[in-house]
Amino acid sequence: MKKGKATIHDIAEKLNITASTVSRALNDNPRISENTKKLVMKMAKQLNYQPNHIASALRSGKSKLIGVLVPTANRNFFSSVVRGIEDIANELDYKVIISQSYEDYEKEVQNVEALLNARVDGIIASIGKNTENFDHFQKVLDKGIPLVLFDRITNEIDVSQVIIDDYQGAYDTTKHLIEQGCKRIVHFTSPKKINIYRERLRGYEDALKDNKIEIDPELIEESNMQLEDGRTCMENIIKKGIPFDAVFSSSDYAVMGALQVLREHKIIVPNQVKLAGFGNEPFTSFTFPPITTVDQKSIPMGRVTAETFFELLKSDGKRGNNQKTVLKPELIIRESTQKRN
Amino acid sequence: MKKGKATIHDIAEKLNITASTVSRALNDNPRISENTKKLVMKMAKQLNYQPNHIASALRSGKSKLIGVLVPTANRNFFSSVVRGIEDIANELDYKVIISQSYEDYEKEVQNVEALLNARVDGIIASIGKNTENFDHFQKVLDKGIPLVLFDRITNEIDVSQVIIDDYQGAYDTTKHLIEQGCKRIVHFTSPKKINIYRERLRGYEDALKDNKIEIDPELIEESNMQLEDGRTCMENIIKKGIPFDAVFSSSDYAVMGALQVLREHKIIVPNQVKLAGFGNEPFTSFTFPPITTVDQKSIPMGRVTAETFFELLKSDGKRGNNQKTVLKPELIIRESTQKRN
Numbered sequence: 305m306k307k308g309k310a311t312i313h314d315i316a317e318k319l320n321i322t323a324s325t326v327s328r329a330l331n332d333n334p335r336i337s338e339n340t341k342k343l344v345m346k347m348a349k350q351l352n353y354q355p356n357h358i359a360s361a362l363r364s365g366k367s368k369l370i371g372v373l374v375p376t377a378n379r380n381f382f383s384s385v386v387r388g389i390e391d392i393a394n395e396l397d398y399k400v401i402i403s404q405s406y407e408d409y410e411k412e413v414q415n416v417e418a419l420l421n422a423r424v425d426g427i428i429a430s431i432g433k434n435t436e437n438f439d440h441f442q443k444v445l446d447k448g449i450p451l452v453l454f455d456r457i458t459n460e461i462d463v464s465q466v467i468i469d470d471y472q473g474a475y476d477t478t479k480h481l482i483e484q485g486c487k488r489i490v491h492f493t494s495p496k497k498i499n500i501y502r503e504r505l506r507g508y509e510d511a512l513k514d515n516k517i518e519i520d521p522e523l524i525e526e527s528n529m530q531l532e533d534g535r536t537c538m539e540n541i542i543k544k545g546i547p548f549d550a551v552f553s554s555s556d557y558a559v560m561g562a563l564q565v566l567r568e569h570k571i572i573v574p575n576q577v578k579l580a581g582f583g584n585e586p587f588t589s590f591t592f593p594p595i596t597t598v599d600q601k602s603i604p605m606g607r608v609t610a611e612t613f614f615e616l617l618k619s620d621g622k623r624g625n626n627q628k629t630v631l632k633p634e635l636i637i638r639e640s641t642q643k644r645n
Numbered sequence: 646m647k648k649g650k651a652t653i654h655d656i657a658e659k660l661n662i663t664a665s666t667v668s669r670a671l672n673d674n675p676r677i678s679e680n681t682k683k684l685v686m687k688m689a690k691q692l693n694y695q696p697n698h699i700a701s702a703l704r705s706g707k708s709k710l711i712g713v714l715v716p717t718a719n720r721n722f723f724s725s726v727v728r729g730i731e732d733i734a735n736e737l738d739y740k741v742i743i744s745q746s747y748e749d750y751e752k753e754v755q756n757v758e759a760l761l762n763a764r765v766d767g768i769i770a771s772i773g774k775n776t777e778n779f780d781h782f783q784k785v786l787d788k789g790i791p792l793v794l795f796d797r798i799t800n801e802i803d804v805s806q807v808i809i810d811d812y813q814g815a816y817d818t819t820k821h822l823i824e825q826g827c828k829r830i831v832h833f834t835s836p837k838k839i840n841i842y843r844e845r846l847r848g849y850e851d852a853l854k855d856n857k858i859e860i861d862p863e864l865i866e867e868s869n870m871q872l873e874d875g876r877t878c879m880e881n882i883i884k885k886g887i888p889f890d891a892v893f894s895s896s897d898y899a900v901m902g903a904l905q906v907l908r909e910h911k912i913i914v915p916n917q918v919k920l921a922g923f924g925n926e927p928f929t930s931f932t933f934p935p936i937t938t939v940d941q942k943s944i945p946m947g948r949v950t951a952e953t954f955f956e957l958l959k960s961d962g963k964r965g966n967n968q969k970t971v972l973k974p975e976l977i978i979r980e981s982t983q984k985r986n
Contacts, residue, residue, distance in 0.1 A: 367763070
């Protein structure tokens, strides 16, 4: 049994029926048999299922669509957040439609328009790396349409937001590497100083300072942090000929590139160099050795984001007291950073 | 330079501007400077860019939204198809909104309604594994709304479709394994006999037959083919104590599970057992050893799907002669199936 509150998915699993059927049974939908309704009610009681009563307060006559704008849906992190959003939304008979910005500012602006054009009741968004002007989001707020930002946020507009503590995640990872005996820790970061990378860099630097290790700018590599960029950054470090005993990458994709290059140079992970990423993309557990990384609590983030959204919707998106939630990330320690005896 | 026709992305890359800017410049948008327009026109000519003239024939006064329904956007295959669709759609100033069924039939039905509710001009869809009734798609057709199915299709309704030759992909992979000396080839398949898995199984069986190798039902493992399922299937085969010298999995996820289990049992890939997957998910190139797999031509599939869609839209979705396109897959041979000398 999972921790935390029971959901319609738990009920569905126990009864071997779909979550939609559970949802309909709970809502007394005539398409569901009385027998199924009884079974669902009984299991709901047994699992102490607490229905979300926000629903009753929701405005009616709406499209019941939520527009979710993400840089790309092809990332475990973003797709898991969307999954968490859909969990809550579907319980309330809301549907989610997704739009991708591909980190392109103009596309992001156009996609906001497209979602409004699709008559969504509100928007949940994570900002692209290249976005520096937030007028398109301010316009949504000005229209009184609920808007919640998650993960990649801005403080330039007054908006509800849900983030993880990127600083803490990076601090914990760097501290863990130091505890494993590392003193020359390479850091991969982005030249785009959006909140998440800025905070991860700050966490890295503070963990070094707190452990009386000098910050060496030579060890900090900036890139777009895709797999190929990780390869280039690792090659750059090796070419410099400076000593290093670990790599902490702000992206799981870039750390994969580092792993490939280290293997090509016959540098053994974790014996000679320890590796840590950020994001807990599934492939980090597939590799040899499996890679230490930071889990961003993506499904809970999606659920909290949706709850924040429905609170806003309930209040017609008008109230000034926007909610800001910070979730705790979790360091997942795997073989790539373990001391070998 | 990539092969094939130049796109607005190629022009954008050369000029270091965004594809949206190129698109607007080509459409003589007043927001783009005359200077930029000139540069774009010059580069378009230089690269022999052929604009898509379908645009001029499109109906006006529409939402300019395409609804794309996929089982999950968190698969490289689906997200790349969507990318291909967006490439073409954006050139025509159309936007794409995505909806996920999570392989849940009821969700798929509801999502079709949600997309229509969002006033999309048409729908592009890939069917969930558990869908056996296609009324929700027939209703779209009955309304004269353009519909194109890709990859996971059905022949129960008369609809435009774009698929790859799954049979050929599986046949080529099995033949390649036989050429590498394998005679006892395990096959991972799904109990859900949707077109793609059925065709891959057929390709596997025919390649064995054509090479006078007996089909051994003991070597065929059915599962949902996620990573964990791949682990279970591999453990099953090992427990049976029957000889095997290769695994050809209809899913890249399941083959990752097989790789993990083989490593745990100290069975060396490719020396003792060769491994091949299907789908060319990026992680198949990250692993050690990198895994042989079948590339499904996802971006071209997306582009062809979108072109088919716009042809339908041009004809108001009314014409009876639906298009059916079959693309050729490509076997990507990597270390996991190479003979070692």
